[in-house]
Amino acid sequence: AQSVSQHNHHVILSEAASLELGCNYSYGGTVNLFWYVQYPGQHLQLLLKYFSGDPLVKGIKGFEAEFIKSKFSFNLRKPSVQWSDTAEYFCAVHGGSQGNLIFGKGTKLSVKP
Protein backbone atom coordinates (compact mmCIF):
# COMPACT_ATOMS: atom_id res chain seq x y z
CA ALA A 1 0.00 0.00 0.00
CA GLN A 2 1.10 3.53 -0.64
CA SER A 3 2.19 5.65 2.28
CA VAL A 4 3.68 9.07 2.89
CA SER A 5 6.06 9.95 5.71
CA GLN A 6 6.69 13.43 6.98
CA HIS A 7 9.44 13.16 9.54
CA ASN A 8 9.12 16.53 11.19
CA HIS A 9 6.04 16.96 13.32
CA HIS A 10 6.70 20.53 14.44
CA VAL A 11 9.36 22.91 13.15
CA ILE A 12 10.10 26.24 14.79
CA LEU A 13 12.14 28.81 12.90
CA SER A 14 12.97 32.47 13.14
CA GLU A 15 12.11 34.79 10.28
CA ALA A 16 14.63 34.73 7.42
CA ALA A 17 15.77 31.21 8.29
CA SER A 18 15.82 28.61 5.55
CA LEU A 19 13.26 25.83 5.53
CA GLU A 20 13.34 22.25 4.39
CA LEU A 21 10.50 19.87 5.19
CA GLY A 22 11.02 16.22 4.43
CA CYS A 23 8.57 13.99 2.59
CA ASN A 24 9.12 10.36 1.59
CA TYR A 25 6.63 8.12 -0.10
CA SER A 26 6.38 4.44 -0.79
CA TYR A 27 5.20 3.54 -4.26
CA GLY A 28 7.23 2.03 -7.04
CA GLY A 29 5.32 3.32 -10.03
CA THR A 30 4.68 6.71 -11.57
CA VAL A 31 3.47 9.20 -9.01
CA ASN A 32 2.03 12.65 -8.86
CA LEU A 33 3.21 14.59 -5.81
CA PHE A 34 1.71 17.54 -4.00
CA TRP A 35 2.33 19.89 -1.14
CA TYR A 36 -0.72 21.47 0.44
CA VAL A 37 -0.70 24.19 3.07
CA GLN A 38 -3.30 24.93 5.71
CA TYR A 39 -3.04 28.39 7.28
CA PRO A 40 -4.69 28.83 10.68
CA GLY A 41 -8.45 28.79 10.29
CA GLN A 42 -8.31 28.23 6.56
CA HIS A 43 -8.80 25.29 4.24
CA LEU A 44 -6.18 23.21 2.48
CA GLN A 45 -4.59 25.07 -0.42
CA LEU A 46 -2.29 23.75 -3.10
CA LEU A 47 1.26 25.00 -2.68
CA LEU A 48 2.87 23.13 -5.57
CA LYS A 49 2.70 19.91 -7.52
CA TYR A 50 4.86 17.58 -9.57
CA PHE A 51 3.42 15.60 -12.45
CA SER A 52 6.36 15.08 -14.82
CA GLY A 53 9.33 16.84 -16.35
CA ASP A 54 11.71 19.06 -14.41
CA PRO A 55 12.04 17.52 -10.94
CA LEU A 56 12.50 20.95 -9.37
CA VAL A 57 9.11 22.57 -9.15
CA LYS A 58 8.28 26.05 -8.01
CA GLY A 59 5.10 26.97 -6.22
CA ILE A 60 3.45 29.98 -4.74
CA LYS A 61 4.99 32.30 -2.15
CA GLY A 62 8.58 31.36 -2.97
CA PHE A 63 8.28 27.66 -2.14
CA GLU A 64 9.92 24.96 -4.21
CA ALA A 65 10.23 21.20 -4.02
CA GLU A 66 12.55 18.67 -5.56
CA PHE A 67 11.46 15.23 -6.69
CA ILE A 68 14.26 12.69 -6.24
CA LYS A 69 13.00 9.43 -7.65
CA SER A 70 15.88 7.33 -6.36
CA LYS A 71 15.19 8.48 -2.82
CA PHE A 72 11.39 8.43 -3.09
CA SER A 73 11.48 11.97 -1.75
CA PHE A 74 9.75 15.27 -2.45
CA ASN A 75 11.16 17.74 0.04
CA LEU A 76 9.76 21.25 0.36
CA ARG A 77 12.13 24.21 0.60
CA LYS A 78 12.06 27.94 1.05
CA PRO A 79 15.24 30.03 1.34
CA SER A 80 13.86 32.61 3.75
CA VAL A 81 10.67 32.09 5.74
CA GLN A 82 8.31 34.79 6.90
CA TRP A 83 6.02 34.96 9.90
CA SER A 84 3.08 34.57 7.47
CA ASP A 85 4.37 31.09 6.54
CA THR A 86 3.19 29.82 9.90
CA ALA A 87 0.88 26.98 8.91
CA GLU A 88 0.60 23.23 8.64
CA TYR A 89 2.11 21.61 5.56
CA PHE A 90 0.95 18.33 4.08
CA CYS A 91 2.71 16.20 1.53
CA ALA A 92 0.48 13.96 -0.62
CA VAL A 93 0.94 11.35 -3.31
CA HIS A 94 -1.36 10.22 -6.08
CA GLY A 95 -0.31 7.05 -7.79
CA GLY A 96 -1.51 3.85 -9.32
CA SER A 97 -5.03 3.48 -10.55
CA GLN A 98 -6.78 5.00 -7.59
CA GLY A 99 -8.07 8.52 -7.64
CA ASN A 100 -7.57 9.52 -4.05
CA LEU A 101 -4.60 11.27 -2.48
CA ILE A 102 -2.53 9.67 0.27
CA PHE A 103 -1.43 12.29 2.79
CA GLY A 104 1.34 12.45 5.32
CA LYS A 105 0.55 13.41 8.89
CA GLY A 106 1.58 16.99 8.31
CA THR A 107 4.31 19.27 9.63
CA LYS A 108 3.39 22.26 11.71
CA LEU A 109 5.64 25.23 10.98
CA SER A 110 5.88 28.06 13.49
CA VAL A 111 7.84 31.13 12.43
CA LYS A 112 8.89 33.51 15.16
CA PRO A 113 8.90 37.20 14.21
Place this chain on the structure above:
Amino acid sequence: GAGVSQSPRYKVAKRGQDVALRCDPISGHVSLFWYQQALGQGPEFLTYFQNEAQLDKSGLPSDRFFAERPEGSVSTLKIQRTQQEDSAVYLCASSRGTGRRQETQYFGPGTRLLVL
Protein backbone atom coordinates in the same frame (compact mmCIF):
# COMPACT_ATOMS: atom_id res chain seq x y z
CA GLY B 1 -14.47 32.03 -8.80
CA ALA B 2 -16.39 29.98 -6.25
CA GLY B 3 -14.49 27.19 -4.61
CA VAL B 4 -15.68 24.06 -2.87
CA SER B 5 -18.15 24.82 -0.12
CA GLN B 6 -19.26 22.66 2.76
CA SER B 7 -22.02 22.92 5.31
CA PRO B 8 -22.41 23.01 8.17
CA ARG B 9 -18.97 24.23 9.19
CA TYR B 10 -19.44 22.88 12.70
CA LYS B 11 -21.71 20.16 13.98
CA VAL B 12 -22.16 18.90 17.51
CA ALA B 13 -24.05 15.64 17.78
CA LYS B 14 -25.06 13.43 20.65
CA ARG B 15 -23.85 9.87 20.46
CA GLY B 16 -26.35 7.83 18.48
CA GLN B 17 -27.64 10.78 16.46
CA ASP B 18 -27.59 10.75 12.66
CA VAL B 19 -25.80 13.58 10.83
CA ALA B 20 -25.66 14.75 7.22
CA LEU B 21 -22.78 16.75 5.81
CA ARG B 22 -23.08 18.60 2.53
CA CYS B 23 -20.51 19.38 -0.14
CA ASP B 24 -20.91 21.73 -3.11
CA PRO B 25 -18.02 21.11 -5.51
CA ILE B 26 -16.64 23.56 -8.01
CA SER B 27 -19.15 23.88 -10.81
CA GLY B 28 -18.50 21.42 -13.62
CA HIS B 29 -16.03 19.29 -11.69
CA VAL B 30 -16.51 15.64 -12.50
CA SER B 31 -14.78 14.06 -9.52
CA LEU B 32 -15.63 14.46 -5.87
CA PHE B 33 -13.78 13.03 -2.88
CA TRP B 34 -14.52 12.81 0.82
CA TYR B 35 -11.72 12.65 3.37
CA GLN B 36 -11.68 12.36 7.16
CA GLN B 37 -9.06 14.26 9.15
CA ALA B 38 -8.61 13.28 12.77
CA LEU B 39 -6.86 15.63 15.17
CA GLY B 40 -3.14 15.75 14.49
CA GLN B 41 -3.38 13.57 11.39
CA GLY B 42 -3.43 14.08 7.67
CA PRO B 43 -6.64 13.63 5.69
CA GLU B 44 -7.62 10.02 5.02
CA PHE B 45 -9.67 8.96 2.04
CA LEU B 46 -13.27 7.89 2.53
CA THR B 47 -14.99 7.71 -0.85
CA TYR B 48 -14.88 8.93 -4.46
CA PHE B 49 -17.51 9.86 -7.04
CA GLN B 50 -17.21 10.34 -10.75
CA ASN B 51 -20.34 12.28 -11.63
CA GLU B 52 -23.13 10.40 -9.84
CA ALA B 53 -21.32 7.08 -9.73
CA GLN B 54 -19.61 6.09 -6.49
CA LEU B 55 -16.53 4.35 -7.86
CA ASP B 56 -14.63 3.76 -4.64
CA LYS B 57 -15.92 3.54 -1.10
CA SER B 58 -13.07 1.49 0.29
CA GLY B 59 -12.21 4.13 2.90
CA LEU B 60 -15.58 4.26 4.63
CA PRO B 61 -14.85 3.00 8.15
CA SER B 62 -18.15 1.21 8.74
CA ASP B 63 -21.58 0.64 7.29
CA ARG B 64 -22.77 3.58 9.37
CA PHE B 65 -21.18 5.84 6.77
CA PHE B 66 -23.03 6.47 3.55
CA ALA B 67 -22.40 8.96 0.75
CA GLU B 68 -24.37 9.97 -2.31
CA ARG B 69 -24.18 12.37 -5.23
CA PRO B 70 -27.48 11.73 -6.99
CA GLU B 71 -27.28 14.40 -9.70
CA GLY B 72 -23.54 14.46 -10.13
CA SER B 73 -22.98 17.76 -8.37
CA VAL B 74 -23.82 18.22 -4.67
CA SER B 75 -22.82 15.35 -2.40
CA THR B 76 -23.97 14.35 1.06
CA LEU B 77 -22.05 12.27 3.56
CA LYS B 78 -24.34 10.69 6.11
CA ILE B 79 -23.23 9.13 9.35
CA GLN B 80 -25.78 7.05 11.20
CA ARG B 81 -25.75 6.39 14.94
CA THR B 82 -22.69 8.58 15.48
CA GLN B 83 -19.97 7.41 17.85
CA GLN B 84 -17.31 9.44 19.64
CA GLU B 85 -14.64 8.05 17.35
CA ASP B 86 -16.43 9.74 14.43
CA SER B 87 -15.33 13.15 15.78
CA ALA B 88 -13.11 14.63 13.09
CA VAL B 89 -13.00 17.18 10.30
CA TYR B 90 -14.69 15.91 7.15
CA LEU B 91 -13.17 17.36 4.00
CA CYS B 92 -14.61 17.42 0.53
CA ALA B 93 -12.49 17.91 -2.58
CA SER B 94 -13.28 18.10 -6.26
CA SER B 95 -11.28 17.87 -9.46
CA ARG B 96 -12.04 18.76 -13.04
CA GLY B 97 -11.69 15.38 -14.72
CA THR B 98 -11.87 11.76 -13.80
CA GLY B 99 -9.69 12.13 -10.73
CA ARG B 100 -6.91 9.98 -12.05
CA ARG B 101 -3.51 11.16 -13.11
CA GLN B 102 -2.27 14.69 -13.33
CA GLU B 103 -5.19 16.39 -11.70
CA THR B 104 -5.34 18.78 -8.81
CA GLN B 105 -7.91 18.33 -6.08
CA TYR B 106 -9.42 21.48 -4.59
CA PHE B 107 -10.53 21.29 -1.01
CA GLY B 108 -13.42 22.82 0.87
CA PRO B 109 -13.16 24.29 4.38
CA GLY B 110 -14.38 21.10 6.01
CA THR B 111 -17.07 20.25 8.53
CA ARG B 112 -15.83 19.83 12.08
CA LEU B 113 -17.93 17.14 13.74
CA LEU B 114 -17.89 16.66 17.49
CA VAL B 115 -19.78 13.71 18.92
CA LEU B 116 -20.51 13.93 22.62
